Amino acid sequence: MIGKIIKAQKEIYYVLANDESYMCKARGVFRNQNIKPLVGDNVEFEIREDNKGYINNILERKNEIKRPNIANIDQILYFVTIKNPSLNLFNIDKYLAMCEYINIDVAIILSKKDLAEEKDLEFIRMYENIGYKLIFIDNYNDFPKDKIMNLLKGKTSAVSGSSGVGKSTFLSNLVDYDIEIGSISEKSKRGKNTTRHIEIFNLGKNTNIFDTPGFDSFDLDFIDDEKNLKYCFKEFDNKSCKFNNCNHINEPKCKVKDDLLNGYISKTRYENYLTLFDDIKRRREKW
């Protein structure tokens, strides 16, 4: 059978297939090859006579991220707030660059919109102009469930963002935590001090969401050469400069700098690009 690992706890993997979940172990051969099945993996498994499940094969991964270590993410919902915690455009641009680099779609969720004033929201609307999906939510008084379900439909999504941006509250608006896992009904043990396992919640046919602790803190160590950063800024036209390897910094006849002067590219985005460029370069040179 083929299914998807929706939860891993110790050495037990819960595999969902045809709306049924099966407890499986990974075959020893994985351990020998130092391969660990991940939550999100699509796998071939079998149920043997003793009613125990065994994962025989892991299907090719579309992608994989660390912290938490999960696989096959179709899209990330990246949570930001204007206040509590306050907006940090540099972190946003860094995060979006990472998503572009590893080629995962990302939608921006502006959470706690009740705490934001209209003028503050302008900064965030800029990302919509660049081409990112953007949804405003208020988890308590104005939760746009239809819009969110529309965004999630048919995909496996993961939630991320800094601590305190409302990720857990968001998930509790979507998911009934009394979920059934095979015959075992489990009350999810969330809360600050409980150890958490990684889990996928099924929200409908082919629609899943990872319940994850978030992975907002990361280094740009994923980009090994600053020359690749320009491809991680969606709105940069990398084809129209005088030099085709233009990094859009000091080169003459640069289309990106023209676009900046004309206001098509935002000043903060461009400045964050320069800072990230230097960070990556400095780290590379230190190696």
Ligand SMILES: Nc1nc2c(ncn2[C@@H]2O[C@H](COP(=O)(O)OP(=O)(O)OP(=O)(O)O)[C@@H](O)[C@H]2O)c(=O)[nH]1
């Ligand atoms: N005003 C307002 N407060 C919210 C909203 N959503 C969540 N909160 C509050 O913000 C605080 C943090 O919410 P959480 O859902 O725990 O945030 P989190 O992103 O899961 O935080 P971590 O678990 O630390 O990663 C809580 O006190 C929530 O009650 C919202 O839409 N508006």
Ligand SMILES: [Zn+2]
């Ligand atoms: Zn250029």
